[in-house]
Amino acid sequence: MAINVHEIFSSVQGEGLFSGCRHLFLRLSGCNLRCMYCDTRVSFYPPAKASVSYPGSSDPEMVANPFTKEKLFQILAAMKPERHHSLSITGGEPLMQPMAVMEAAEHWQDNGGRVLLETNGTLLDAFRKVSHAIDIVSMDIKLPPAVSATVWRTQQEFLATAAEACSSVYVKMVITPEVTLGLLKDIANMVAAVDCSIPVILQPVTSENGDIYWHEMLDYYQWELADMLTEVRILPQLHKLMGVR
Ligand SMILES: Nc1nc2[nH]cc(C(=O)O)c2c(=O)[nH]1
Numbered sequence: 001m002a003i004n005v006h007e008i009f010s011s012v013q014g015e016g017l018f019s020g021c022r023h024l025f026l027r028l029s030g031c032n033l034r035c036m037y038c039d040t041r042v043s044f045y046p047p048a049k050a051s052v053s054y055p056g057s058s059d060p061e062m063v064a065n066p067f068t069k070e071k072l073f074q075i076l077a078a079m080k081p082e083r084h085h086s087l088s089i090t091g092g093e094p095l096m097q098p099m100a101v102m103e104a105a106e107h108w109q110d111n112g113g114r115v116l117l118e119t120n121g122t123l124l125d126a127f128r129k130v131s132h133a134i135d136i137v138s139m140d141i142k143l144p145p146a147v148s149a150t151v152w153r154t155q156q157e158f159l160a161t162a163a164e165a166c167s168s169v170y171v172k173m174v175i176t177p178e179v180t181l182g183l184l185k186d187i188a189n190m191v192a193a194v195d196c197s198i199p200v201i202l203q204p205v206t207s208e209n210g211d212i213y214w215h216e217m218l219d220y221y222q223w224e225l226a227d228m229l230t231e232v233r234i235l236p237q238l239h240k241l242m243g244v245r
């Protein structure tokens with residue numbers, strides 16, 4: 001089986017409910033969307049060689065794509081699952097390569113680790129193939145024009161499937177200047193129809209140099225959404241503030 005990897009590195013989780021925990025990031029290549037604010041466009045296509053950074057070593061190992069399953073397993077085993085809160089499988093959109101997600105996740109769990117999937121929640125059939133090996137789902141809800149409103153129906157079903165199959169599920173939304181209260185309420189209603197206790201994280205878009213876009217209405221949006229959802233958090237991207245990967 002061919003696995004296209006963009007990079008593997010250990011860092012502080014900078015997004016979502018587990019911000020601040022040490023995660024091993026497995027960034028797979030490929031994405032089915034093209035969001036305007038995407039900060040990982042480089043992961044759309046596989047590089048000839050992926051960089052693999054071992055904690056404590058300043059020199060990344062450059063590994064040719066595609067990876068074999070055996071090579072990936074060898075790297076994961078060397079990364080010390082016991083020292084990480086989770087393996088974060090990200091992208092791009094990791095579910096573009098469901099078999100790669102499944103192999104990595106099962107292997108990490110067999111070694112005693114937890115697995116977090118960062119996903120845009122649009123590839124439901126692929127998710128069904130791997131959900132048994134995922135502990136935590138972090139689902140991004142994209143706004144039009146990145147996705148049309150019909151995609152939200154798929155995302156709602158995705159969320160319901162994840163809530164049933166996985167021990168923890170949360171939703172993230174990147175807050176750009178275009179975001180309105182009407183749009184956020186539509187999304188809050190969509191999430192609440194699955195389960196109003198699913199945490200929703202409003203993530204102000206943060207530039208690589210750590211500049212945070214503080215939407216002037218963000219505080220009010222959180223107040224309003226509390227009418228529909230029990231847990232709405234505002235969290236900027238911690239890794240960018242810290243200046244780490
Ligand atoms: N530190 C750190 N945390 C992250 N959480 C989600 C990330 C992503 O790119 O999906 C990411 C990332 O790229 N770096």
Ligand code: SF4
Nearest residue numbers: 031033034035038092
């Ligand atoms: S889904 Fe994620 S990786 Fe894909 S284009 Fe959107 S932000 Fe970028």
Ligand SMILES: [Mg+2]
Nearest residue numbers: 039040090091
């Ligand atoms: Mg990122």
